[in-house]
Amino acid sequence: MADKKVHDDQKYIEGLLQNDVRVVNAIYEKFVPKVVRYICNNSGDASSAEDVVQEVLLVIYKQARDKGLQLSCPFDAYFFLLCKRRWLNELKKLSGREVTMGEQEVYKDEGAEILLAETCVEEEKEKIFTAMFQRLGEVCKELLQISFRLKSMEDVAEKMGITYAYARKKKSLCTGKLAEMIRQSPEYKKLKSSL
Numbered sequence: 466m467a468d469k470k471v472h473d474d475q476k477y478i479e480g481l482l483q484n485d486v487r488v489v490n491a492i493y494e495k496f497v498p499k500v501v502r503y504i505c506n507n508s509g510d511a512s513s514a515e516d517v518v519q520e521v522l523l524v525i526y527k528q529a530r531d532k533g534l535q536l537s538c539p540f541d542a543y544f545f546l547l548c549k550r551r552w553l554n555e556l557k558k559l560s561g562r563e564v565t566m567g568e569q570e571v572y573k574d575e576g577a578e579i580l581l582a583e584t585c586v587e588e589e590k591e592k593i594f595t596a597m598f599q600r601l602g603e604v605c606k607e608l609l610q611i612s613f614r615l616k617s618m619e620d621v622a623e624k625m626g627i628t629y630a631y632a633r634k635k636k637s638l639c640t641g642k643l644a645e646m647i648r649q650s651p652e653y654k655k656l657k658s659s660l
Contacts, residue, residue, distance in 0.1 A: 471537065
């Protein structure tokens with residue numbers, strides 16, 4: 466993504482990262498009404514639309530914070546496609562079957578489509594990681610959670626009341642087990658085959 470030109474609308478991403486009230490208000494004024502209209506026209510209501518908008522803004526924020534999201538397309542197109550995808554997935558869950566909607570108000574922006582695909586892949590990876598992490602034993606979960614926060618294995622060992630050598634070995638075993646669980650999960654295999 467480094468070789469792509471960053472779109473001027475990157476200011477919305479930066480504003481979300483900085484929790485800039487003016488930027489958040491601008492997003493709600495400029496882009497949210499279109500999403501609300503779309504959802505209300507497709508079996509939803511304003512409350513459902515608000516939930517979708519909140520979820521999508523959180524996804525965008527996490528992508529920016531954790532992955533350095535850089536827009537290569539207009540924010541409007543990216544935001545709308547994420548909201549549309551989220552709503553269609555919600556309808557699919559509620560109905561238990563495939564849902565297809567007309568393409569009114571849908572953007573034909575290749576950059577937005579690519580960015581959407583990348584975001585969807587990252588979301589799926591995060592879901593798989595979280596699900597497999599929850600299946601780990603309590604000691605592994607505790608050790609990994611502490612090591613995510615503290616970084617220094619000396620501090621992790623001290624916090625857990627174990628030796629440094631044991632902490633390193635146990636972390637290695639736990640991360641290996643987690644990686645193997647992820648690789649063996651049907652969700653990961655499905656995701657990998659779709660790429």
